[in-house]
Structures are given as structure tokens and as C-alpha cells.
Amino acid sequence: MTTLTAAPVTPHTAVLTSGKLPKWAPWALLGGSFAISAAVFAVAAAGADLADFNIAGAAIVGILLYMVIITVISSIVESRRKAVDRLMTALVATAFLIALLPLISLLWTVVVNGIGRFDAEFFSNSMRNVIGDGGGIVHAIWGTVLITLTATIISVPIGLMTSIYLVEYGRGTLAKGITFFVDVMTGIPSIVAGLFIYAVFAVVIGPGISMGFMGALALAVLMTPVVVRGSEELLKIVPNELREASYALGVPKWLTILKVVLPTSIAGITTSIMLAISRVIGETAPLLLTAGFTQSLNTNIFDGQMMTLPVFAYNQYMNQGTNPDASVARAWAAALTLILIVMVLNLLARLIAKLFAPKMSGR
Secondary structure (H helix, E strand, O other): OOOOOOOOOOOHHHHHHOOOOHHHHHHHHHHHHHHHHHHHHHOOOOOOOHOOOOOHHHHHHHHHHHHHHHHHEEEEEOOOOOOHHHHHHHHHHHHHHHHHHHHHHHHHHHHHHHHOOOOOOOOOOOOOOOOOOOOOOOHHHOOOHHHHHHHHHHHHHHHHHHHEEEEEEEOHHHHHHHHHHHHHHHOOOHHHHHHHHHHHHHHHHHOOOOOOHHHHHHHHHHHHHHHHHHHHHHHHHHHHHHHHHHHOOOOOOOHHHHHHHHHHHHHHHHHHHHHHHHOOOOOOHHHHOOOOOOOOOOOOOOOOOOHHHHHHHHHHOOOOOHHHHHHHHHHHHHHHHHHHHHHHHHHHHHHHHHHHOOOOOOO
């Protein structure tokens, strides 16, 4: 009598027969698709120079080939619904990578072109009496920090109190009017803010005046609506149960806002403030009109013109002087410095939000 024995089932066989692709399968298919596409383009470019190999075309064809293969194999092994799910996942991931490519290209270009001037001289000297090589951006860094800090001190209290009024107190025509004008201010061009501040000081003090405080006011005009809209949305998502519990204990409304509402949303408010700072720290047009530009260090925002990093980069690129290569290198290095400052401010904001966020104790 013959005994029939079943064939041993390996883990890979078990996964395939269970109607599910192994976890490594999509990655293997993706790598195989890119390999096939690269081979095809390499054969097509075999008669030409190797430098003519079309990397972008090979990547696009590889992605399209992967979508076709993963959809067909998934529909056979798994199901039609799972195949469509994997296809849409591939489309979303591809869209994300396409959106990420300009940012990566921008950062890479700035780093490659700006890292060459990252030396002690660049961060310790100004451009006073510098015509060709050398010079630095210490005056532009001080101007950017002081003007942006002053604009933040002006705009954050105004924007935060406006958002508190709109969420906690505002009702009727006045609240609608404030919301409308905030929305209008959000979309105004930055040059208009600079012209507005310049016109006001020209009427009050006289034409032709430029100083750092005027630039700070121009940036504050641009920052305030961003702070208002961001803080307003964050205050709205604070649960009403927290307010009602505070009122039930007899706590007045102003103290409830101060001790309950604001601490609950402090992390998001900090993020909105950082978004507002990032929105204005790279502005050039309003600062050209209001703060002007100088080659010397000036730390008094109420007296004399001040240089900022965006204006410095613009000025170095447009007025290249006797050594164009040195001026362009300084412009790229200033742009890289500005990106690093924004990155540090964002990390600092995350740290502050983490320290001051309400602590949730688990049971």
C-alpha cells in the first residue's frame, strides 16, 4: 500500500498560498523594475557617450514598469482590491517623491555653492572697506536677528490677543470684519507692506529715511495675520469640556484662557509663530525700502540703515564688483546661513513646545 505524503511547505510558499505577497516582494519588484529600465537605457546609449545616459528617463520608466508589474502580480496572488490598493500606494509615493525633488535639489545646490565660504572670516567680519575677496556677514546676521526679533515682539502679542478675541469673545459684525481684514492682510504682497511703512515715516519724519525699526514694522505687518490665523485655528480645537470644567470651579473666563486654554495649545501656537517668522525672515523687497543696506555693522535699529541676510545675498549678486566669483560665493553662503538659522529656530520652537506643553499623566 502506497502512502502519500504532502510536500513540505516553506514560509515563502505559505505566504503565497495564503493570498498575500511577502513583505520583501514590493521592494524586490521595485529594484528589478529599475534594473530593467537602466539596462534598456544603457543599451540605447551604448553607441553614444556614457554621460548621455538619461537618468531621469530611466527612473520614470522604472516607476511605470513597477506599477504595472505590482498591479498584475498582486491581482493574481492576492485580489483585485489589493492590487488597486498597491497601485494607488505607488502613485501616492511617486507624487511625494516628485514634490520632494525640488526641495532636495534646492538644498543641495545651496550647500554645494555656499559651503566654500563657511570660514572664520566670513562669520567674524563685515563688508566694510571690502571690494574684492574676503569680507563677511556678521553685520547681516545681526541685522536679520534684531529686525526679526523686534518684528516678533510686536506682532506676536497683537496676533495672539486678536485670535483670543475672535475665538473666546468675538461675535457679530466686528468679529466678521476683523476676520475679513486679517484674510486680506494675509494675501498682500510684501512690497506693499514696505511701501506702507515707508509712506508713514515719510509723512511723520520726512522722506528718504531708512532704519532697522522701519523694517521690523514692515515685517510685523506681514507676520501678524499669519499669527492670527494659525493661533485662531489652534484655539478652536481646544475641547470645550476643559473650559466648562474650569467655569464650574468658579474660575473667571480670563483666568481660564490664561491657565487652561493657552497652555493646552501652546505647542501649536509656538509652531504658528515659527511659521510666521519663517514667512518673513527671507523677505527682501520691504527691507530694501525700509531698512536699506550698509556694509558696516549697526546694532541700533532706531538709527541708521541695517543690512539683513536676504538683502545681503541680493546685493552681492546684483553688484558683483571687481571679483564676481567672490561676490556670488558670498551670496550663496548668505543663503545657506539663512537656511541654517531657520532650521535652528524651528528646532528651538519644538524644544519650547515640548517643555511647555501640558503634561498628561497616565493611570
